[in-house]
Amino acid sequence: MNQIQYNTEKSSLLMSEYGRIVQEMVEHCMTIEDRQERLKCATSIVAVMANLGQEKLANPEVQTKLWNHLALISRFQLDLDYPVEIIPQAEASMRPAPMSLPQANIRHKHYGRIVEQALQKLTEMPEGEERDALVQQTADRMKQNLFTWNPDVMSEEKVTHDIDVYTKGHNLSEALEGHQFATLHTLPTNILKRKKRK
Numbered sequence: 001m002n003q004i005q006y007n008t009e010k011s012s013l014l015m016s017e018y019g020r021i022v023q024e025m026v027e028h029c030m031t032i033e034d035r036q037e038r039l040k041c042a043t044s045i046v047a048v049m050a051n052l053g054q055e056k057l058a059n060p061e062v063q064t065k066l067w068n069h070l071a072l073i074s075r076f077q078l079d080l081d082y083p084v085e086i087i088p089q090a091e092a093s094m095r096p097a098p099m100s101l102p103q104a105n106i107r108h109k110h111y112g113r114i115v116e117q118a119l120q121k122l123t124e125m126p127e128g129e130e131r132d133a134l135v136q137q138t139a140d141r142m143k144q145n146l147f148t149w150n151p152d153v154m155s156e157e158k159v160t161h162d163i164d165v166y167t168k169g170h171n172l173s174e175a176l177e178g179h180q181f182a183t184l185h186t187l188p189t190n191i192l193k194r195k196k197r198k
Contacts, residue, residue, distance in 0.1 A: 011023075014072060014073050014075070015069055015072060015073055017052075017053070018049055018052060018069070018073065019052070022045065022048060022049060022052070022073065023073055025041075025045050025048070026045060026070065026073045026074050026078065027074075028041070029041040029042055029045060029074075029078060030074060030077060030078055035079075035080075035081075038078075038079070038080060039080055039081060042070060042078065042080055045070060046063075046066045046067060046070055049066050049069065049070070050062065050066055053066075060084075063083070063084055064084045064085070067082055067083065067084045067086065068084070068086055068087055068092070071086045071087075071092075072092060076089045076092075107166070108162065109149075110145055110146055110148075110149035110150055111142055111145050111146070111162070112145060115138060115141060115142055115145065116166065118134075118138050118141075119138060119163065119166045119167055119172070122134055122135055122138065122167065122170075122172055123167050123170045123172070131172075131175070132175035135163070135172050135173075135175035135176065136175060136176065136179050138163075139156075139159050139160070139163060139176055139179070139181065140181055140182040142159045142162065142163070143156060143159050143181050143182070143184070144182075144184060146158065146159060147184050156181050159181075160173045160176050161173075163176070
């Protein structure tokens with residue numbers, strides 16, 4: 001009786017998006033001695049990879065990407081006349097430099113940086129209908145954000161108060177007099193509370 005071999009006992013996948021079958025196909029391709037036959041086999045594997053990713057091989061960018069992935073899966077040991085330029089192994093293993101993240105503090109995280117930036121821009125706009133309309137849209141977004149993150153304290157009065165705090169001295173909240181706030185698009189508070197208990 002053949003003993004079952006689990007994937008955890010096999011070599012780790014170099015590119016998991018293509019699966020173990022493709023990796024085994026590449027390993028088999030590396031054992032083919034005839035150079036032309038090896039290239040034929042590699043071309044078939046690239047076609048399978050394109051199929052798995054639902055990509056069109058006619059696209060030159062897709063071809064370049066897939067042939068480079070083939071080289072990577074073979075650990076750059078597959079000796080072929082590649083039809084595209086292959087990135088050198090040293091470059092392929094290089095990691096991109098970490099991205100720098102903005103470090104500025106957000107006064108109220110539930111509103112987010114974009115809302116804060118929008119309110120700052122509104123303080124720089126001249127008074128008028130356009131500014132009032134944008135204040136109302138921003139207030140609607142603030143109401144939605146507040147409800148999403150802290151439904152227990154959400155109220156239109158709080159949103160109006162917070163706009164005054166953010167834009168002290170600019171009287172932007174005057175644009176909300178008589179404004180009918182937009183309806184909320186998320187689950188009612190009692191459903192959210194029920195989910196937390198589970």
